[in-house]
Amino acid sequence: MTDQRRPVLAAAEQAGDALDLFGRVSARLRRLMPFHSAVWTATDPETGLITAPMLVENLGSGEDCAAYWHSELLEENVLPFRDLARAAVPAAGLRAATGDLPARSSRFRRLLRDQGVHDELRAVFRIGDRPWGLVSLFRVTDAFRARETALLADLSRPLAERLRALARPPASARGTDSPAPGLVLFDESGQAMSANDEARHLLARLPDGPSFPTALGLRLPIWVIGTAFQARAVAAGRDRGGARVRIRTTEGRWLTCHASCLTGQGGSPGPVALVIEPATPGDLAVLVAEAYGLTPRELQITQLTARGMTTAEIATALFISPHTVRDHLKTIFAKAGVSSRGALVARLFTDHYWPALPEPTSVRRTGQPPARARIVQRPRERLPDG
Known part of the structure; x- marks a missing residue:
């Protein structure tokens, strides 16, 4: 183990849960490779979609967060996480990947440049082909260096192993008391247009994190929005992965959120139907x-x-x-x-x-x-x- 990795991994071992891990690792890593802001998030190892918890440091609102993941899943970008998860090296810098032309990425043109970001370094924490977490680090001054990218890549597997251990369901997590699945419908523009009472019941049990306000008077967590975005990406042929993610509630129980894009007039993509319900025994078995x-x-x-x-x-x-x-x-x-x-x-x-x-x-x-x-x-x- 390199001397630089040792204090970071020691901080990770002290964490009691994934959110605590993100905070401890971020604080320790910032001493080794300074950055202005960051997004740390867990992922569902089967689909790679973002799930709870997520730690957002020194960035904008929930709307900005939703725009970031919309761009990630639905626009042409350099270094999408889905590609990085399969790359030989699980970490890369935007400027290094674009030959110092970051505007080649839609994410930079539409979001990062206006926020004063100069460079982004992102990584997937993975074990084999299973991603357990993601991180994006942002700088407003200089670019990330090759040695810093190498350090983050070296941390990928050990941090994934720690996240995997922290993902084990607690013995008390038997399920929820929701009598039926929750349903949220999104229109063609991605706006939530209706939700049943069961959805509100289950959404209220999700942990705090970046969320997006809707015309329904309901704030939707970014993990739910991201699943709906993924359904649209699959319908548009941008991805072949599933729009399905498991999310742990504040009581330690597990919910499954899955979405599909309905067919509109003339076969065009229509509204997205998103179902959220207690995780089935099969979901828990795989988890x-x-x-x-x-x-x-x-x-x-x-x-x-x-x-x-x-x-x-x-x-x-x-x-x-x-x-x-x-x-x-x-x-x-x-x-x-x-x-x-x-x-x-x-x-x-x-x-x-x-x-x-x-x-x-x-x-x-x-x-x-x-x-x-x-x-x-x-x-x-x-x-x-x-």
């Missing part, structure tokens, strides 16, 4: 798997373990060796911080209210011919430790 860093195979083995299947039965069901199953279980135990199968199931399924266990898996006992394969089901309450 918890991501938060603990489980691979798809590890998640599969964890689910079969929770069914009470033995190592040999799991190996048969997945067409792998018992030795491979045991190696996977050791890795899973280490990631979840447990030492037994029973503790694993309690940690991941009971604590986080994962969905009902998967459908019965067809397995073949050793020595049985294929024609006599049968369904093996174990009682859910059986949690073997061996």
Whole structure:
């Protein structure tokens, strides 16, 4: 670890939640590479869309924030986050990327220049292809240097790992008391034109952050607006990603916000319908798997373990060796911080209210011919430790 990274990561380790992490890291990083203002935000690791929390330092209003993300998703820009998330280096400066011609970016022409910004340095905090957070740093005097970009790139994975750990749902997060999904409709210009009572109920439970006033007398958080922008971007062919994001409420519960662009007259893009509702067990399953860093195979083995299947039965069901199953279980135990199968199931399924266990898996006992394969089901309450 470089000497410069050490104090930044030490500050991140002291954080109690993602917002605290952003504040601590920003303060420490500013001593190493001065900047005038910044935007730090968590992202949904599946879609890369912004979610709570977001820390905005020394920038404009919620309207400015909405304009920034509108430009990010719907206009031609240099270094969009969606491209940076897949780039070989997850950090880049605007002036360096444009040959000192930042006006090549719509974001700079329409927003940053009028705010006196001279250069922007942005990064994606990612693990593999999974983004856990984003940052934009702004300077009003000189450009960011190559060594500063390299430092931010070096921080990408360790900060993503810390954000991933902080994203683990608390054991008490069982859901919300909303009786039905909330619905918000946006017109073709992106203005909210109607919302039901359920939407107001759920929106009131979202954490504080940049928000945008509407004619409905309702302030919409930037994460909700960003999801609606993404639906329009997908409809316009600008992105193939999903317009879906999970947001943690002030009670620690999780909501899912997803949007789609309706078809207007002549097949043109019409209004956007946005639904916000309690996260389904499936949403939480994926989130918890991501938060603990489980691979798809590890998640599969964890689910079969929770069914009470033995190592040999799991190996048969997945067409792998018992030795491979045991190696996977050791890795899973280490990631979840447990030492037994029973503790694993309690940690991941009971604590986080994962969905009902998967459908019965067809397995073949050793020595049985294929024609006599049968369904093996174990009682859910059986949690073997061996």
